[in-house]
Amino acid sequence: EAGVAQSPRYKIIEKRQSVAFWCNPISGHATLYWYQQILGQGPKLLIQFQNNGVVDDSQLPKDRFSAERLKGVDSTLKIQPAKLEDSAVYLCASSLAGDPETQYFGPGTRLLVL
C-alpha cells in the first residue's frame, strides 16, 4: 500500500514570497491533516479535512495560510506571503474516517524562509 506522498521535499524562499505544498493521502482515507513542525517542537495541527470539507482550522493563520482539498483526495497548503517564522517542516497525514486515532504521516516538506 502506498503511503502519504508530499512534494516538494525541500523548499527555500525569501520572505514575502509565496509557496505551495502538495499532499496525496493514502487511497480511501477520508480525513487529511496538515501539521506544522517547528524545529525542536512537536507537530501542531493547522487544518483538518473530512473529504473536501474543513473540520478544524482553528490554528491556521488565515491571513497568510490557505488550504484546499477540492475533490476530497489530494490537498494543497499555501503560504502567501511567507515570514521568517514560517520556517518549519510541514507534515501531511491521513486517516480512515472511522479511525482518527491512527494517522499515517508523509515525509514532510522542509521550508526555509530567508
Add this chain to the structure above:
Amino acid sequence: AQSVTQLGSHVSVSEGALVLLRCNYSSSVPPYLFWYVQYPNQGLQLLLKYTSAATLVKGINGFEAEFKKSETSFHLTKPSAHMSDAAEYFCAVSLFGSSASKIIFGSGTRLSIRP
C-alpha cells in the same frame, strides 16, 4: 485542555540498556495517549496507542508503555536498546469521541544510542 509534558529533551543510553522515555499528561477526562517515532528526514510513525483498554500497551519494535492514572503518566520503555532505535520520540494526547478530536503532541525526546 489536554497537554503532554515530555521530561528530557535528550536521552542517551548504551546499546543493550533499558530505554525509558518519560511522558506526563494533563486531561480533564480520560484521554487517548500515543507514542510516535520520527526518524531523520521522515514523517511520524505510530509506535503504540492507549484507548482505555489494557493499561499496558505493547507496540512495534519491542516498545511498550503503561498508563498510570494515579501518576498521570504514560512512560515508554524498551528492555534492550538497539542502534536502530536512535530517533525522536513524541508523546501525544487526544480526546477522540468528543468534539475535541485533535492530537496534541509533546515537544519530543531525542534518543541517542551509544555503542
